[in-house]
Amino acid sequence: MTTISLLPDPSSPLSHESAAQAFSDILDGRASEDAIARFLIDLSDRGETSIEIAEAARALRDRLIPISAPAGAIDVCGTGGDGHHTLNVSTAVSLVVAACGVPVAKHGNRAASSKAGAADTLEALGLDMERAGAMAEETLNELGICFLFAANHHPAMKRITPIRRQIGKRTIFNLMGPLANPAHVTRQLIGIARPDYAPVYADALEQLGTEAALVVSGEEGLDEVSGAGPTVAVAIGSARISARIVPEDAGVARHPLEAIRGGDPAYNAAALRQLLTGAPGAYRDAVLLNAAVALSLIGEPLEDGARRAAEAIDSGAANDLLNRWIAWA
Template sequence: MEATPAKKTTVLKDVLKQLVMDPNSFTPQHAADGLRSIMRDEASDAQIGGFLIATRFCEFEKNPIMLAALAQEMLDNALIPSIETETKTKPEFGILADIVGTGGDGWNTFNVSTTSALVAAAAGLKMVKHGSRAVSSNSGSADLLESMGCDLNIVAPSDVASLLDKHNFCFLLFNTFHPSLQYLFGILVELGFPTPFNVLGPLTNPVVPGCAVIGVHSKHLGPVMAEALRILGHRNHVVVCGDENLDEISIAGLTHVWRIQSDGEINNYTIHPSDFGVAAHPLSTTAGSTLEDNNATLRRLLSNELEERDIPVRDFVLVNTGFLLFVAGIAASLKEGAEIASQTLEGMQTCV
């Protein structure tokens, strides 16, 4: 008589039980173990959904040690491009940078970080943008670029160095560079609301850029995200949150900034559009719309064929790009950063 095959142990089920029944004793290692179980395809859709909902209600976003543990587990299982070696042998690569938001702020603004990444690349910064298709908005960064004719699915880790060398820009599609999380991403789309993994995306760029501006959807998340970045060893990274709980640098008023210095110290201060020499505009004037409308807006911006309604969006792009150029050391001040961004944008001609 043949022996009955032993059942596969589902670690996530045990982790989820621990999280729900005794959350006070739940540790970052438990969280990492649960995520590893998902990445090894050891969990059912129901268990993954339960894990996502439980981590949201247990407010993982407020625990930087928990976020850092989950992010490190994701990075340990990501496909890592060989950029470091290329950078050492090809100094012209310079600093690698990213600008990204967590999403989930509810404002549904135009795709400013994607546009800012393109402008910063045209200004000479090596942009390694890490993102995905829309989960909680009308038009995600990947959706917009694909609507412009970019085939993001064909970009492999071996392509990143040459794309940066040729274009100063490369988009790392989350699904491609984190293949072990393909099951998780599908469930995120089905859930349709922000989870802690909206926060983890900006923490898990597989290139590990030397400079990044990361927008968060709530002011309380700013110091948490900055501390998680510090724990992960990142320096010269900046977390920003508009005073309206906007995951970008606000064009309407104050933005709160948490900057991780080279010595690991985190400095907190505020900035305003006037610091860039740019006029403030109500956020309502920078609202995104359908993917088709956002595509048309981006084409007008990149071809320097602006309509009156595009001015607030352009200024929104200038402050976000200008800040990134300042953080990366290309600009000596916020005003200079916005000026470089403006000159770059005026000189760009769309090729699509």
Template sequence: MNYLKKLINNGTLSREEARSCMIQIGKKEISDVQIVAVLTSIQQRGVRLSELEGFRDALIELAKPLHLQTERSIDCCGTGGDGKNTFNISTLTSFILASMGYKVVKHGNYGVSSLCGSSTVLEYLGYEFSSNPEELQRQLDRNNICFIHAPLFHEALHHVAPLRKALGIVTLFNGLGPLVSPHHSTNQLTGTYSLELAKQYQHILKSKHTHFAVLHGLSGYDELTFIGGTRVLKTTGDELIETAPNKLPINPNEISGGNSVAESAHIFTSILSGAGTKSQNTVLAGNVALAIQTFEPGLAFDHAFGQAFEHIQSGKSFYTFKKTCL
């Protein structure tokens, strides 16, 4: 495999070479050993922009297509892989936004390098994943939200999932997840485990003409947590957010996702029902506020935060959750 030789020798694949390499992986034209070698060699030195673009091209080409009818929608999907084990911030953000009237088409998967990915907790709580466009459209029309379970749309990569699980580390597929939803939303809130990857996302999302915010916490988080500064790369430029509008200091232990799927699910439903702690609500409101700004860029962050915080405390989002999952 010429691509593998190039990678082992610290070479960079062109966009077309990366596309071709991923097509071969998707079509099982190379062995599991070679796939693992590709994943580890790229992860060791970091994925390059041309490679990220080429791999993304291939995965969209291989994916089952999906065209949902909505004028504007947002995907809230981070890379994962930060190893911080926070509660399910992006999935909760999605439910809060939907209950506030925004259309959400969330792309997600089971946790691979983390305890409880978005699909893990949703499945535990009773959501039934579907690849039926009519059913997903009904959910979006009725509840303002539907979930795109990655394995149902990226069937070509079923054989890669066990390899990723066995490796137990972040791989290029973590970096690709938020870029390969089969539904191309007009808006996106996403986070990355590295600043270099965040800048690559900014370049790619600008080329898609998407209204977006890409987050990278300087303390290593792939979400806005108010623990240290968070770089926010937007359609219109960059900013640094260091403190919450309500000035509440956040301790990492206060935003933990728990030690089991059941515990994660309990935290999840407690927050939705309005019983979250002030720290949980603060972190969640910050992420919701950034998502709102992708729809309303003229709205000040502090104002969007206040709207989101009040809505989270009200527990109104639990009704959207019940209609969707129960």
């Protein structure tokens, strides 16, 4: 018989110990569904601290099903839930960066606020989610890319998913996803939907021992580098650096956000195929910009990174990688 634990009052910031215990109780089924819902709502309304985010992520990491990854693997991932319903930028960036020779362990899920999340769009492109998951280590080592479908690697989340759906708003679990990559990558480009949270999120990453990361948030509340205007960026590594990125830094043009508005999985999949076969426009420029920022994690200057990403597309390397991945999995 499971003993029901009382969750702490989240009206004040929690200590490391209280946060760790609370999220252990939540993930291990020692708290009632009503108590979990109230706790998550109150935490979100007050605003999560870096300690709470880090301890929540640590609890999820302790319970995930891991895979091994080659040295230097990165992840490009957003928290989702930004409400802008854009095309799948981070998914496209993952393919382009992998085609540049940098292994990408892409961690993702189905749609949070858009009509098509990474898993939905990859399925529409022909990737078999079950086989891709089973062969993730193999494709990461042989092709330089894999998709780590969150539902396959976080069994502790099974009980939490309906509670999140019932709450119907962003909670700390949106923030935890990118921090619990099953490949344990130590280099990440993470997009969050709240620019004011970038420093808090960077603090959490440092507490978790991340080697190098860029936390980015478009000033319009976009969970990626914005192709429409400025982006708040906080880099962690040998030093903490805060910066403001604009598309021109990577030598790409600005476009209104509406120009990369997404649709259902079939629509987004078709747009991604067109992008990978050389179609110009706003989607391409957004992907080049975000790929350039991702490549900066390995020391590439932004303009050089954008050129390298463009070559990966224009040479057919990124499209060929997608085809080989679909055939493999």
